[in-house]
Amino acid sequence: MAILKIARMGHPVLSRPAEPVEDPTAPEIRRLAADMIETLEDSGGTGLAAPQVHVPRRMVIFFVEAARAEQEDASARLSEVAADAGVPLTVLINPEVEAFGQEMSLGWEACLSVPGLIGEVPRFTRIRYHGLDLQGNRIVREASGFHARVVQHECDHLDGKLYPQRMTDLSRLLYETEARHLAEAPDAAEAIE
Numbered sequence: 001m002a003i004l005k006i007a008r009m010g011h012p013v014l015s016r017p018a019e020p021v022e023d024p025t026a027p028e029i030r031r032l033a034a035d036m037i038e039t040l041e042d043s044g045g046t047g048l049a050a051p052q053v054h055v056p057r058r059m060v061i062f063f064v065e066a067a068r069a070e071q072e073d074a075s076a077r078l079s080e081v082a083a084d085a086g087v088p089l090t091v092l093i094n095p096e097v098e099a100f101g102q103e104m105s106l107g108w109e110a111c112l113s114v115p116g117l118i119g120e121v122p123r124f125t126r127i128r129y130h131g132l133d134l135q136g137n138r139i140v141r142e143a144s145g146f147h148a149r150v151v152q153h154e155c156d157h158l159d160g161k162l163y164p165q166r167m168t169d170l171s172r173l174l175y176e177t178e179a180r181h182l183a184e185a186p187d188a189a190e191a192i193e
């Protein structure tokens with residue numbers, strides 16, 4: 001296993017669409033997943049997409065702590081939807097995401113490829129997504145709140161998009177170190193990576 005170098009905004013690998021993974025069970029894909037997991041653990045982030053480690057393939061990894069999943073659900077007032085439980089570390093290959101309704105919510109995001117900054121980003125509140133795991137089994141899930149946000153952020157990387165390109169108000173793009181000046185200061189640790 002190895003900790004991989006992370007591409008930063010401006011590197012072309014982050015701005016072009018990634019290619020599908022042909023065989024999710026291939027040894028090199030298993031090795032890439034293991035290295036991405038080690039890199040994510042080392043960085044303290046919530047998710048990572050293969051293009052961020054200079055591999056232009058459609059694969060993401062992420063997890064959601066239960067406390068965070070509930071947090072954004074509450075702020076989005078999804079009273080009719082049970083708060084998501086946490087999501088264990090998931091390797092998702094060739095993912096497809098679709099919005100489940102048109103409702104969007106704002107939340108703070110960060111990205112390992114955009115170090116030092118955080119931004120407030122609109123995302124679909126509820127989504128369905130599917131993809132394959134490392135055994136080639138199909139994963140199908142519905143997600144809301146923070147879980148839905150993380151998946152949309154990571155899958156955007158596979159289409160060459162970084163979160164600032166999803167922002168509608170660039171006055172809400174901040175240096176993490178200055179975010180404390182905001183009245184409703186986001187805890188930088190709560191913004192996703």
Ligand code: NI
Binds near residue numbers: 157
């Ligand atoms: Ni990111």
